[in-house]
Amino acid sequence: MKVADICDAVKGKLICGEDKRDKDIEFAFASDLMSDVLTIKCDSLLLITGLANLQTIRTAEMSDAACVLFVRNKTITDEMKLLADESGIPLITCSITMFRAAGELYKAGLKPLF
Amino acid sequence: MSEMNFEYKVEGGDFTRAGYASSQIKRMLKQLGVDSNIIKRVVVCLYEAEVNIVAHAYRGVIYISLSTDRINMRLTDEGPGISNIPRAMQKGYSTASKEVREMGFGAGMGLPNIKENADIFNIESEVGRDTTLDITINLNHEAA
Numbered sequence: 001m002k003v004a005d006i007c008d009a010v011k012g013k014l015i016c017g018e019d020k021r022d023k024d025i026e027f028a029f030a031s032d033l034m035s036d037v038l039t040i041k042c043d044s045l046l047l048i049t050g051l052a053n054l055q056t057i058r059t060a061e062m063s064d065a066a067c068v069l070f071v072r073n074k075t076i077t078d079e080m081k082l083l084a085d086e087s088g089i090p091l092i093t094c095s096i097t098m099f100r101a102a103g104e105l106y107k108a109g110l111k112p113l114f
Numbered sequence: 115m116s117e118m119n120f121e122y123k124v125e126g127g128d129f130t131r132a133g134y135a136s137s138q139i140k141r142m143l144k145q146l147g148v149d150s151n152i153i154k155r156v157v158v159c160l161y162e163a164e165v166n167i168v169a170h171a172y173r174g175v176i177y178i179s180l181s182t183d184r185i186n187m188r189l190t191d192e193g194p195g196i197s198n199i200p201r202a203m204q205k206g207y208s209t210a211s212k213e214v215r216e217m218g219f220g221a222g223m224g225l226p227n228i229k230e231n232a233d234i235f236n237i238e239s240e241v242g243r244d245t246t247l248d249i250t251i252n253l254n255h256e257a258a
Contacts, residue, residue: 033221035218035223035224038158038223038227055129055133056218062140062154062161063158064150087137
């Protein structure tokens with residue numbers, strides 16, 4: 001599933017990483033617990049989260065997440081965007097809940113890890 | 115490649131900078147062409163350990179020593195120390211503050227995850243003084 005398709009499925013907005021619209025993503029993992037994200041051994045991963053701070057982007061960088069989707073209209077700061085840009089990680093925001101985002105993306109074909 | 119050494123200072127409580135050293139090391143290992151699975155193990159260890167200093171200690175220093183076949187990471191801090199290391203190594207045990215938990219950490223997963231990703235892991239601590247982690251990862255083969 002491409003980053004652009006993920007945006008469409010959750011009616012989200014790509015706020016960073018415009019050049020990554022065609023990037024392919026196969027799996028998704030939803031968590032607000034960054035230590036849990038750091039236990040995942042998968043590269044082509046969409047991180048779905050409600051936690052919006054610099055460490056969310058750092059965690060995505062360290063765990064080689066391919067894209068981050070922030071649910072429930074979280075505020076993404078300029079520092080977060082800058083760090084995501086440096087790390088080549090596209091960021092998407094959407095207004096729906098984490099449960100609904102996960103459901104819509106599962107329906108659209110993204111796979112769970114376990 | 116001869117041995118390369120790097121040093122990074124870490125300030126307790128400074129969550130905006132947490133992860134800087136890990137990010138630098140990740141870039142360097144990528145440039146050196148190290149296998150991506152091994153890079154991930156290195157940076158997950160380093161990042162979790164770096165966050166631990168920020169979350170629990172007053173200040174700390176990261177010493178990285180990199181050679182052709184392995185990376186040694188020593189993270190030493192000045193802080194409250196750990197009174198019961200076996201308990202700290204248990205999954206789910208944490209003394210982290212509410213602020214640390216709000217940052218997405220402090221669930222008692224960091225130290226066990228470091229141990230799992232490291233080829234050699236050692237932790238020493240003196241209560242009221244310091245904690246030192248020594249982490250070694252071999253760069254030319256998969257996990258032991």
